[in-house]
Amino acid sequence: MTGKTSPESELARLLPPTVRLALEYFAALEDPATPVVEYLPPPALQEALGLSFGSEAQSIDAILAAAKTTLRYSVRTGHPRFFNQLYGGVDPAGILGEWITALVNTSMYTFEAAPVGTLVETALIERMNRCVGYTAGEGEGIFTPGGTISNLMALLAARHRVFPDAKRLGIHALEQPVVFLSAEAHYSTPRAASVAGFGTDAAIPIATDPVGRMIPSALDQAITAAKRNGQTPVMIVATSGTTVPGAFDPIDPIADIAERHDLWLHVDASFGGGVLFSDRHRHLMAGVERAESVTWNPHKMMGLPLACSAILMRVPGTLEATNGMHAEYLFHGAEGPTCDLGDLSLQCGRRVDAFKLWFSWMALGDMGYARRVDRLFDLAHTFQGMLDERPGFHIIREPEGTNVCFRYLPSADRSLAEEARLRRESDVTLAVRRRLLTSGRFMINYATLDGAATFRIVMSNPRTTDVDLGGLLDAIEEFAEVLP
Amino acid sequence: MTGKTSPESELARLLPPTVRLALEYFAALEDPATPVVEYLPPPALQEALGLSFGSEAQSIDAILAAAKTTLRYSVRTGHPRFFNQLYGGVDPAGILGEWITALVNTSMYTFEAAPVGTLVETALIERMNRCVGYTAGEGEGIFTPGGTISNLMALLAARHRVFPDAKRLGIHALEQPVVFLSAEAHYSTPRAASVAGFGTDAAIPIATDPVGRMIPSALDQAITAAKRNGQTPVMIVATSGTTVPGAFDPIDPIADIAERHDLWLHVDASFGGGVLFSDRHRHLMAGVERAESVTWNPHKMMGLPLACSAILMRVPGTLEATNGMHAEYLFHGAEGPTCDLGDLSLQCGRRVDAFKLWFSWMALGDMGYARRVDRLFDLAHTFQGMLDERPGFHIIREPEGTNVCFRYLPSADRSLAEEARLRRESDVTLAVRRRLLTSGRFMINYATLDGAATFRIVMSNPRTTDVDLGGLLDAIEEFAEVLP
Structure with a gap:
């Protein structure tokens, strides 16, 4: 692989064996004798992997052997006995989507660089907003690298609403900003509070009931107390599917409280968003259409390959107002209206995560x-x-x-x-x-x-x-x- | 694809045709008649794509047709006449890596969930730190979704150094933090300043010479002026490979200034990091080993599939001190020492971007x-x-x-x-x-x-x-x- 041969001829030697590896790998999942993981502790695995790479180029056979070893010692997250994380299973059309993403190899910032990706992502966001229950004229969103970044984007949007000068001037003039979340909520919100300059102490945990759901009256009291203490409430986070017990905070009563205190309501449905498809379980997210923002990771309950996460916003224009940097070299808006997504994102270059969800949804x-x-x-x-x-x-x-x-x-x-x-x-x-x-x-x-x-x-x-x-x-x- | 058939049988129908599509796609790049893009404006492309998905499941043939259409209308970034972005070309082993990532489908937070990914990423970060010139005992790092997140992580680490209480207490007590960067630097640093609560105005642009390189004396004057104005300098960003002219800021003289003012030096080599491999061009980054942090995107000059970005830190422990949240449900450090990478990251779930760089480097x-x-x-x-x-x-x-x-x-x-x-x-x-x-x-x-x-x-x-x-x-x- 010295660069003298064409990429095509190298791919002709690499890709067909990969398909054989893939089919063997998934066939093994049908066999009860296949372990969930062929576990080796780090030093032994280190030795098994070899991990030799450096000055010398290696043969295609060596690379295919490394690929085989990778499959062998990785956790079989598609195994029916893998219960370890909030994701699992195998989504065949999603895998196809990832493979196509690798072939297309582009970045999602502009229509010009990613014409298909841009239109597909826009259509998917539109559908997800309909699932949430946002009405016509409402709803925008963007795919992100995962729920933690999505939740950070929600916090930044809420900060922008309370204090639009934050983007340009910083938050020095913002008096003790605080956010409220269930005591069992994911650590991404305290982390977002830290990143955004509020500090993790600004994330105020609210007591939960025996199922693990936020207690609305406790939330109401905490907000009132914060205001009395001279703090500036910025956002409430309701979780749909907490990380440990998988509880769903009661959104409707929380939305009532958010309205009464004129506060941004974010629903972190990273894990639980999939219930929106189910007539039997959708009630767990009743009221979600009242949220200003929603995080939803199809790579969890819906089984998509990692990562597939969306941040959805009720009010169009919010993401650009919060995140847009209008870099002239990249976004040529001066030439006319565009459907570029880049200025809605917290990233610049951004991988195409849209194809897998499109194919899977099909x-x-x-x-x-x-x-x-x-x-x-x-x-x-x-x-x-x-x-x-x-x-x-x-x-x-x-x-x-x-x-x-x-x-x-x-x-x-x-x-x-x-x-x-x-x-x-x-x-x-x-x-x-x-x-x-x-x-x-x-x-x-x-x-x-x-x-x-x-x-x-x-x-x-x-x-x-x-x-x-x-x-x-x-x-x-x-x-x-x-x-x- | 109703879920009644096995994933294996669905994959057996999806993946072999995908390889045929892939090989046709890359063979076409050898043909001078193949366009860089079969351009359609958004409405026409919308029509060509169809984008039908919703309540009804569709056939495998329909999905394969969508994959084919995707390849047809996407930009051929591997085309020798694609000069549009900071990435391009085709890395066959990198594509293999992406395909394997899709099969393995796991998250990089723990060794337990991603044993191979964890060891491979650790080995790659180690090698990249050696390329930078960090000595034994120095160097740590993590892969991120792209340069913008990497640069944000550098700014957060610099903020943490100046004001370690920021993580818990926020930045209210931090007097007018500012960062310095070339007037032609990428917008990710002003964006990071905005995200972190400093505001975009806190990113102070330094004049460049006719080539587009930061002028060290102008930097020195700006830092002195900022101090005189009661501002708190937090970080200098030197860019290796600016976005438009591709200029390399002179790191050594900038590092002298950083030392004199006791300031964090970050080198944004998102674009230019690849020169570290070249005896002929490595001098453009002379002094990089003096930086506290370096962003380096192998998906740019080195041709890896998007996204592949690393943030490297000179002092081990910096990333965990800045970003660690120690979530007990996920990181079981209480059971003994781990090689888990999750608490070094700004994300929680994190896609495996390590396999592609491993295979490509091999x-x-x-x-x-x-x-x-x-x-x-x-x-x-x-x-x-x-x-x-x-x-x-x-x-x-x-x-x-x-x-x-x-x-x-x-x-x-x-x-x-x-x-x-x-x-x-x-x-x-x-x-x-x-x-x-x-x-x-x-x-x-x-x-x-x-x-x-x-x-x-x-x-x-x-x-x-x-x-x-x-x-x-x-x-x-x-x-x-x-x-x-």
Whole structure:
């Protein structure tokens, strides 16, 4: 690969074997013997990878071997027993979209550089705004590299509304800006507060109910207290699908409070946005059309390849007012109206994330996404029933969505006193989870709830079956009962 | 694609035809008759795309047809006559890397979720730090979605150094923070100043010399003046490869000034970083190892598929101190030391951009990148010679890198007075450039220099030939001479 051969001839040698690798890789997911991950600790994996690159060019065979090794030791996130993160499953049309993005290799700032991408993204944003319930004349948006950047953009827009001079003059004159969010909300909002110059202390956590939902009356009190303390409320964040229990904050009552205090309401539906397709579960986001902004990551509940995230705004023009820098060398608006998206974004160069969602939406349709989401909710419900039936397992939060938080107490420990039980359950979670991971049989994550490490299962793959779920519980019992 | 069939069987129908499409697509680049873009204005393209997606699932054939249409109407950025942006060419191993990323489909926050990605990215960052010249014990970094986010991260790190309380308490107590950059630097630094709460006015532009390089004495004066005015200098940004003329700010003298004023020096080598591989051109970045941080986008001069950008830091620990949020549910550091990268990043979920650079670096080696960069510089030099020889063409900035800025004056207008000439040249640039684009024969961008629209050619594809360059000048003459 010295540059003397044509890219075409190199691609002719690289791409067909890649398709064979890909098909073998996905065929293996149909085989129950395939591990979720062929786990190696970092030093051993380092050795297996080799990671030799440097002055000398290497052969195509060496590169294909590296690709094969990469697939071998990566986590099989499309495996029906991968429950570790808020994403999973395999979206074939989405993969096609990513492959086309790599071939097209352009940047989304201008129509001229990305004509197809620009029109596709615009159409997708339009459809997503309709899903949210924004009415005609409302709605704009842009794809971002992920929910954290989307949530940052929401905070910047809210800051711009409260203090439009911030863009040019900074926020020195802005008296103690604060934002409100559920105590179980994702860390991206405190981080955004830090980035934007407010500081993480400016993110005020609001108490949650036993399901994990923000308590509206507590929010109302916190806003009133902040105003009394001379702070400047800038934004409320309601979460649709919290990271750990997967709870949905009640948007309508929160929107009432936002209206009463004339505050920006942002809905972080990074995780939960997919419920908008489901007649059965859409009610969890009732009132979302009242939000000024919405973050929605199709790469989570909808199964798209990472990353696919959108920030949606109710009022057109908000993104450009907040972010536009009008760089003359790039955006030739002086020549006439354009459909360039670049000045809506916080980025300059921006990868095309639109093709995968377009192809996937074509492949599945609204109904396909609805079936997927309903299936994930059904799996969580089934799993909840299994936990109720099995001795030693107990659910820590009443599940509202596709996540279930639970712990297991081995049979020998069931007469322990409260505090010792909690400590034992926590230890069991950590030890068993580690063994599940290193055995490659299952991947499931944990978080601390009530001071104890707690399993958090995320249903993200519609091809997960009851057998997979029962198998997980069997394995937890098996490992836990022999723990010292 | 109703979800009843397996992903594997759907992929078996989608992926092999995609390889055929890909190989046809790249074979066409070898044919001189292939246009750079089959240009359609937005309404016509809208119609050609159809963009039908919604409630009903569509067939695999329909999706493959959409993929084919996407390739047809997208800009062929791998075409040797694409000179429009700071990227271009085709990196076969990079495409393979992107395809593998889509198959693996994971997020870079933890080793556990991305074991291979984590080790590969760590090894690449290590190599890039060695290229910069950071010594043993120095250097850390992370991949980001692009140069704008990388530059934002540099500004946040500089802010953290001056005022470590900013993360938690905000920047209210920070007196008029300012940053310094070349008057021709990219808009990402003023944008970062806006995002971080400083405001765009806090980005102080420093005068440039006729080549477009920051004048160190002017920088020194500006810093002294800012201090006198009660402002708090936070950072100097030196640019390696400015957006329009492609100039390289003189880092060593700027680093002297940064040292004298105890200021953070950031080098934005988003565009120019590739010169570090070249014995012939590395001197343009002499002194870069003295910078506290460096942005470097392999997706520009090195030809990687978008996006591939790194922010490098001289002092290990800086990124975590600035950005770390220590989310317990995700980062299980309490269990022992980890090699998780997530808390170094401004994102949470983060796409794997490491595989493509790994495979590409294997394929090319340091020497391959050096040859690529040298070739692009040689093309710019050749083009400069052609401009000197052809009547009517003149160079606007003495080119230092791979960009050449020039204008053309039609033969009938050569006796015009200075001001009228400038206006005419500007009009010619706009009109001819538009015709080049819509004809599909060439894509070349423009920017305003001396108040006139000026062609900016970027050499980004090593397969561009002298025939391509001569052909561009022929086409400019051809279109310009018949303008009304």
